[in-house]
Amino acid sequence: MSVPLLELDGVTRRYGALVALDHVDLKVEAGEVRAVIGPNGAGKTTLFNVITGTVRPTAGAIRFAGQAIGRRPSHEVCRLGISRTFQITALFPEMSARANAQLAAQARHARRWQPFGGNKIFKEARARADAALEQLGLSGIADCPAGLLSHGDQRLLEVAMAMAQQPQMLLLDEPTQGLSVEETAQAVDTLARFLKASRMTVLLVEHDMEVVFRLAHRITVLHRGAVIADGVPDAVKADPRVQEAYLGGFD
Amino acid sequence: MKGVTRLVWIVIAAGLVLAPLGLPPFAMTLLTEAVILGLFAMSLDLMFGYTRLVSFGHAAAYGFGAYASGWLLLHTGMPLLFAVFAAALLTGVLAIGVGWMCTLATGVSFSMLTLALAQLLYAISFKWTSVTGGSDGLAGIPRTIGPFGFAALSSKTGFYYLALACLVGGFLVCLALVRSPFGAVLRGIRENEAKTTALGYNTRLYKIAVVAISYGLGGLAGALYAPFAGFANTELLFWLLSGQVLIMVIVGGSGTLVGPVLGAAFFMLMEHQLSAWTEAWALYFGLIFIAFVLFAPEGLWGLATRLRRPARPGP
Numbered sequence: 319m320s321v322p323l324l325e326l327d328g329v330t331r332r333y334g335a336l337v338a339l340d341h342v343d344l345k346v347e348a349g350e351v352r353a354v355i356g357p358n359g360a361g362k363t364t365l366f367n368v369i370t371g372t373v374r375p376t377a378g379a380i381r382f383a384g385q386a387i388g389r390r391p392s393h394e395v396c397r398l399g400i401s402r403t404f405q406i407t408a409l410f411p412e413m414s415a416r417a418n419a420q421l422a423a424q425a426r427h428a429r430r431w432q433p434f435g436g437n438k439i440f441k442e443a444r445a446r447a448d449a450a451l452e453q454l455g456l457s458g459i460a461d462c463p464a465g466l467l468s469h470g471d472q473r474l475l476e477v478a479m480a481m482a483q484q485p486q487m488l489l490l491d492e493p494t495q496g497l498s499v500e501e502t503a504q505a506v507d508t509l510a511r512f513l514k515a516s517r518m519t520v521l522l523v524e525h526d527m528e529v530v531f532r533l534a535h536r537i538t539v540l541h542r543g544a545v546i547a548d549g550v551p552d553a554v555k556a557d558p559r560v561q562e563a564y565l566g567g568f569d
Numbered sequence: 570m571k572g573v574t575r576l577v578w579i580v581i582a583a584g585l586v587l588a589p590l591g592l593p594p595f596a597m598t599l600l601t602e603a604v605i606l607g608l609f610a611m612s613l614d615l616m617f618g619y620t621r622l623v624s625f626g627h628a629a630a631y632g633f634g635a636y637a638s639g640w641l642l643l644h645t646g647m648p649l650l651f652a653v654f655a656a657a658l659l660t661g662v663l664a665i666g667v668g669w670m671c672t673l674a675t676g677v678s679f680s681m682l683t684l685a686l687a688q689l690l691y692a693i694s695f696k697w698t699s700v701t702g703g704s705d706g707l708a709g710i711p712r713t714i715g716p717f718g719f720a721a722l723s724s725k726t727g728f729y730y731l732a733l734a735c736l737v738g739g740f741l742v743c744l745a746l747v748r749s750p751f752g753a754v755l756r757g758i759r760e761n762e763a764k765t766t767a768l769g770y771n772t773r774l775y776k777i778a779v780v781a782i783s784y785g786l787g788g789l790a791g792a793l794y795a796p797f798a799g800f801a802n803t804e805l806l807f808w809l810l811s812g813q814v815l816i817m818v819i820v821g822g823s824g825t826l827v828g829p830v831l832g833a834a835f836f837m838l839m840e841h842q843l844s845a846w847t848e849a850w851a852l853y854f855g856l857i858f859i860a861f862v863l864f865a866p867e868g869l870w871g872l873a874t875r876l877r878r879p880a881r882p883g884p
Contacts, residue, residue, distance in 0.1 A: 370767075396769035408767070410760040421757050424750055425769040433751040433778075440750065483768070 321384070323348045323487055323519050324369070324400075329378035329388075331364055331543075338364040340543040341378070346487070351513055351520045353534035355527075357563070360540040362523040363405060366491055369521070370402050371395040383486060397426070399486035403476040405495055405523075411465025415456060415475050418464050419447035422479035443482075450482035451475075453516065455508050470501035474508060487519045494529055506532055531555075539563070585733060589726040597729060603837045604732045605793050607830035608739050610817040612786035617815065618824030619747050620779050621759040625680045626687030627814050629667070630784040632806030633690060634660045634791030639707040639801040640700065648715020649722055650731075653792040660788025661781050668780030672773050675762070684808060691806040706802030710795050732793050736830070739786050743826050746782065755779060820861050822868025831869045 322345035331339040338361045346352045354362050367373035369380060371392035380388040387395050396402075401422075410418050423446035424430050427439050451457050454474045459467060464475060473493050480488055493509060494502045506529050513520065513533060524530045530537065530551070537554040539547040541563045547554050554560055588600055609631055616622040637656035641647045647655065671682040694701045701707065712723040721727040746752050757765035758772050766772050795801040804810065813836065821832020839857065843850035865872055 393766060393769045393771050396767065402767065404764075404767070408761055408764040410757055410764065412760055413756070417753075421753055421765075422768050424753060427750070429750065430770070431751050431754065431775070432749055434745045434749050436748075436750040440753075479768070 322346055323383060324521070325381045326369070327379045327381070329365075329368060329375045329380060331361075331368055331373060332376045337543050339368065339375070342540075342543070342545055344538060344545070344548075346519060346521055348486075348519050349517050351518075351522065351533055351535045353522045353524055353530045353537045354540060355524065355530055355537060356540035359542075361543040362540055363491060364543075365540070366402060366489055366521075366523060369395075370400060370489065396483075400489060401480035401483045401485035401487075402489035403473075403480055403491055403493060405491040407469070407472050407476065407496075409464040409472060409475060409479075412463055414461050415451065415464050415467065415471075415478075416444070416447055416460040418475060419450050419479050419482040420444050423447050423450070423482040423484075426483050446484065447478075447482045450478040453481055453512055454478040455512075468501070470497055470505045473497065473505055477509070477512070481516075481518075485518075487521065490520060490522045490524075492524055493522070494524065494526055502526065502529065509533060589729060594725065597725060599837060599841065601725075601729045601732050601797060602794075603834040604729070604736050605790050605797060606814075606817065606833035606837060608732075608736045608793070609787050609790035610814050610821065610829035610833040611736075611739060611743060611826055612783050612790065613814050613818050614823055614826055614829045615743055615746070615755075615779055615783040615786070617818050618826075618829075619752065619759060620755045620776065622776060622779065623680045623815075624683040624780075624783075624811070625808070625815070626683035626685070626811050627784075627787055628806050628808065628810035629683070629687035629690050630660055630664065630787030631791035631794070631810065631814075632687075632694070632801070632803075633663070634788030635795040635801040635805045636694065636701060636707065636791075637788070638792035639710045639795035642710050642713055642796060643707060646713060649712045649796055651715070652713070653731075653735075653789070653796070656792035657785055657789035660791070661785025664781045664784030664788075665777060667784060668777035671780065672776045684811070687806060687808060687811055691803060691808075694803045694806050701803075704803060706800055707795070708800045710799050710801065712796045728797060732797070735789055735793060739789065740826060740830075743786070747826070751775070751778075816858055819866075820858060820868055822870030822872075825868070825870045828868045828870030831873075835869060 324346040326342055326344040329339055329342045342365065354365060356362055364373065368375050371387065371390050375388050379386060382398060382400060385398065387398065410421065420443045423443035424439065427443060429439055432439060451460050454477055456471060456474055456478055459471060464472065467475060477490065477493065494505055497505060510533060522534060534551060536549065537551055538545055539554060539560050546563060547557045547560045589597060592600065613624060613627045616624050634656050637659050638652045641652040641655060667686055671679050674682055695703055712728065714720045714723050722731045754765065754770050754775050758775060762772055791805060817832035817836045818829040820835060821830065822828025839854050840850060843853050861868065
């Protein structure tokens, strides 16, 4: 096996007496789509926050592409090549879909802060933005204000914004959260097509088991902050501890 | 439509440039003050309109600039032009500290910190009598000509052109700024700061920078006011002025740069007309302000552009 792109080693996060993450070990290989599942309060979102530098781990080490990132602020982690989406849709509602993706792309430019001119910077960012919108099938609504898009398109736009940053790794926090059954089916179709075509490394948190089994290559199960299972979807599905902790009567 | 817009601009520009030929001295005084206040309101628009950083203490920039240029003109013999720009620069540099401190907080707390700092300066202006003249303020501020000429700038008409040049220059700087990549990040902060941070922007640095630029330009307006009026007093640091400049920005149309300049002129005009008619002019202007907030939140400039363009198709 090659060196993993993302590696967590004994990562722990405490909030007072509460242990949100309990010695989590996790390895994600390049090109892999990894899902993290677990009941509410299992520590999935904390895991994302710790990886992206929004929250500092109490103990343990995080390495991304060979660099320690456990103590870095989130904007630096982001610039190293990890882009994320949020569980609750976070967009710039008055800007067009393209302007949203363009601002995301601009963040990767060395002169993103230039206080005058900037036509060249805008042009490069726009090219990346348009490419990312295309990947997620959003070219048709590029000029629409993000706040007016359907909820499904808004979720996909968030993924497009992350892709416009040309990341090495994508963190998706419940990409189908809040979508209706029909919207979810459509969004998952688009995501599946996009993931297959892009070979992007993904860490995915998702509640909807059908979505997980459709998109993920491997699944890690969190329960009360600790990893209780880790493997290919069928193995995880069959694991009795997982069934007891989470899936309930899934089969 | 584009041709009409251009024509309107040419007429306005020509009117401003030729104003001293036609207007009586009294009207020129009002117009000069409107230009200075316009620059002040425009500087606040960078924070309020483009970044949604609500300063309740923008008088700090204006008053500090006024005291600084007044002090330099009174005590150093520095020529007018240098004193004005030195005072503006000093305001901007000190505002880096203001920005650093105020951006420790966000939202209402940010506004309260700007207010607190302005009130601090207000208190200092009363107590530090040896420098500020206490409650009398600085009086008899000269428009020193200096060794390099520029004598024309010290005359009434010349000073008007100086103020106008500062307004136009400030406008061009602000326009370049808001259309640049930097400006795009400011709009991101305005609409969703958490997301802007998540995209990899160090939003706090952008906010500190915009506070420094905004205060610097506000300081430039104040630095012009002191030699214009011949005095600088504590009123220039008072919270009432901070509130008034916010009203100018909102009535004129925030996030447009031009709007706040219009708002400042409108405010002055109303103050002048209404106060000639009633002592309670502020009450009536308050009603006008409420009407704007309720019925025309896009402000005077928004109303003007709505007339100019056909109604936008709905979503």
